[in-house]
Amino acid sequence: MRDERPEHPRDDVRDDRSGDRHGGRRGDRHPGVAGREVRVNRPRREAAARRIMxxxxxxxxPDLCAEAVRRGGRMLRRRTAARRLMWLLLAAAAVAFAVWAxxxxxxxEPPSETTPPVTGWEGW
Amino acid sequence: MRERHASREARRAREFETFVAGAAGRLLHAATLLTAEAPDANPRARRLLALSLAHTYASWDRLHGEDPYDRARQHLATRFARAAWHRYGVPGRARLRSAGPLGPLAPQERLILVLRLYEGVAEEQTAALLGLPVERVRAICDRATAALLHPPPSPARPVTAEAKAATP
Structure with a gap:
């Protein structure tokens, strides 16, 4: 429906303030009118929004950089410490397992606890 | 070993200082637009930016040629999105007093507007960063632009209703 009418160059000239009074906010839900207007005026509207922003x-x-370096350095030190702690724990676990093994x-094979060892049958 | 470590740290600090000197103004402006605070009283934007910059500093050695500005901006956007999400449901803090040009808009509309128009991030990248479909990003951007250019006559009630309807 919105593609039926070809885009006319005069649409660009039209002030979008007057056209959007009824179609802008409420009409955005409605894909027919607002969709075409938005597409036609997009560069101008975006430029205007950029200017406003x-x-x-x-x-x-002035202390933004120092603050970021302080926080970031602390983050790095914490990460290093956590990595070290993880390796240390891993090494300790490996050593403990080796000693236990x-x-x-x-x-x-564990010695049997239920059957007594059979001895002295070779002579039969 | 220790000398090499110290020299690397000094080099990182020097590079980072240059980066901040160049990028902090624009990033702080973007953060202030996101939090909808006045330009001269923006504690939330400063905090947001300081945390993003700290993360950028911490990952400075592992950038591998990636743009640090891009990294900082991504971090800023995701952190703001998460904070806005958490802030949304709390009754007492649901709607802070907002100033600045983007004050009447919802947080998500501000985020998409700043990323798309102020920072010029492509639609697809914005969608991927926020985890939204591209069509939705386009629709929100159009609606936010319309709301920015033609503010409704009574800004308090319709915008709140629309923001509630816009946030899924």
């Missing part, structure tokens, strides 16, 4: 830039506080030796 670019006025009155705030003043940058060497003392218990779980791969050796």
């Amino acid at each position: 670019e006025q009155s830039p705030p003043r940058v506080p 060497l003392t218990v030796q779980p791969w050796v």
Whole structure:
């Protein structure tokens, strides 16, 4: 429906303030009228919105960089410490497992506890 | 080892200082637009920017040629989106007193407007960054532009209703 009418160059000249009075906010839900207007005037509207947004830039506080470096440095130190702690825990776990394995030796077949060893049958 | 570490740290601090000197003005302006604060009283924007810059500093050695400005902007946007999401449901803090040119808009509309128009991020990148479909980003951007250019006659009630309807 919105593509039936070809875009006429005069649409660009028309002041979009007058056209959007009824079609802008409420009509955006309605895809027919607002869709065409938005598409036709898009560059101009975007330029106007950019102009509105670019006025009155705030003043940058002088200690911003130092603050960011302080926080970022703390973050880095924490990360390093966490990494170190993780490796330390991993190494400790590996050592503990090795010591346990060497003392218990779980791969050796345990002596049987239910059946008494059979001895002295070779002579039959 | 320790000397190399110290020299790397000094180089990082120097590069970062240059980066901040060049980018902080624009980033702070974007953050102030996002939080809808007055240009001379913007504690939330400053805090947002300081945290983003701190993250950029912490990941400075692992950028591998990526643009640090891009990284800082991404961090700013995602942190603001998360903060706005958490702030939305709290009754007492649901709607802070807002100033600035984007004051009457909803947080998501401000975010998309700033990313798309002020920063000039492509539609697809904005959608990927925020996890939204491209059509939705376009629709929100159009609606926010319309609301910015032609503010409704009584700004308090219709905008609140529209913001509630716009945020899924």
